[in-house]
Amino acid sequence: MPSSNNGPSALSAGTGRQGVRASIVGSLPKPAWLAEPGILQAPWRVAAGQLAEAQEDAIRLCVADQLRAGLDVVTDGEQWRRHYVWGFLSGIAGVDTENLVMKPTRGQRFKAESPAARLVAEPAYVDSPAARTLQFVRTLTDRPVKVTLPGPMTIVDSLADMTHRYSDADLALIFADMLNREARDLAAAGAAVVQFDEPCFNIYLERTRDWGIEALKRAIAGVEARTAIHICYGYGGSEVAAWKETNRDWSHYHYTLPLVAQTNVDQVSIETAASRVDYDVLDVLRGKEVLLGLVNVGDERIESAEEVAAGLRKAMRYVPASALFACTDCGLVLRSRAAAFGKMQALAAGAAIVNAEIG
Ligand code: ZN
Numbered sequence: 320m321p322s323s324n325n326g327p328s329a330l331s332a333g334t335g336r337q338g339v340r341a342s343i344v345g346s347l348p349k350p351a352w353l354a355e356p357g358i359l360q361a362p363w364r365v366a367a368g369q370l371a372e373a374q375e376d377a378i379r380l381c382v383a384d385q386l387r388a389g390l391d392v393v394t395d396g397e398q399w400r401r402h403y404v405w406g407f408l409s410g411i412a413g414v415d416t417e418n419l420v421m422k423p424t425r426g427q428r429f430k431a432e433s434p435a436a437r438l439v440a441e442p443a444y445v446d447s448p449a450a451r452t453l454q455f456v457r458t459l460t461d462r463p464v465k466v467t468l469p470g471p472m473t474i475v476d477s478l479a480d481m482t483h484r485y486s487d488a489d490l491a492l493i494f495a496d497m498l499n500r501e502a503r504d505l506a507a508a509g510a511a512v513v514q515f516d517e518p519c520f521n522i523y524l525e526r527t528r529d530w531g532i533e534a535l536k537r538a539i540a541g542v543e544a545r546t547a548i549h550i551c552y553g554y555g556g557s558e559v560a561a562w563k564e565t566n567r568d569w570s571h572y573h574y575t576l577p578l579v580a581q582t583n584v585d586q587v588s589i590e591t592a593a594s595r596v597d598y599d600v601l602d603v604l605r606g607k608e609v610l611l612g613l614v615n616v617g618d619e620r621i622e623s624a625e626e627v628a629a630g631l632r633k634a635m636r637y638v639p640a641s642a643l644f645a646c647t648d649c650g651l652v653l654r655s656r657a658a659a660f661g662k663m664q665a666l667a668a669g670a671a672i673v674n675a676e677i678g
Pocket of ligand 1 (some may be wrong): 516
């Protein structure tokens, strides 16, 4: 049974929709006046003293675009954070997100080493920038709002332990407890959905089984909102795209999703548009809501509504319409604003086509 008190009726409040709904994984491109477009971790282009106001203005644009595109659940577009992991870590004492070190991450799937934040002391929860942003988004719309957080395993993979005090498993459970506190605060502040981004569940399969699932369970325990896990094959950057081009093994969900299915997480977000994942992976997710990735976040081509509808029809062999969301594969941060808007429109229009068919 779902862990939350907010049932499907609460989530669809304000949307008037009972069939397939449309949403995004989380991020949207930042306006060029806020940060350099097309790159991850782009530095801010606004002076520190004006940054908060500029981020709020960018969030206004993101929410307006999602409403105009016809999405049923909206996000803040992740306009206040430079990086999806380090945004959360910036509120954790003992973590240095400014002076980075190079570390092999993501199983070296995409490159040998990536910049990692440094753990320099015992980590301790201090602050929640996400809750303040959520409160602002809720002044802009009555639609359900989703907030995204990094998952415990992905945090550990993105962090270099300079104290050499912790195993990865121990550290993941410590962060899971802090994420749980944040998720409870976000639920209390009115989040309809709290999502944990765990791309590492598609990389470290044994670690997922051995302690990743336990960390997820601790992160979602007692959260009074719907909980979601997002598991993808990476952002839409060139290195990720190159890997997808040559990768032949798309079996990871067959290993991970049965484990996820045994948890109380309410929603599972997976990628299918830019990968060659077979829809039969959905078979084990009966009873869960599925956020089905039907637009590729790695290129500028705007999918047609009919393409989205075709994917939804295939998924409905496994997932009832009322539990299905047309969604992006991953965050849209690297796309142009025009492409991101077009892709969101395609998701909503594709859902509308299917909903008309099923009456
Ligand atoms: Zn992703």
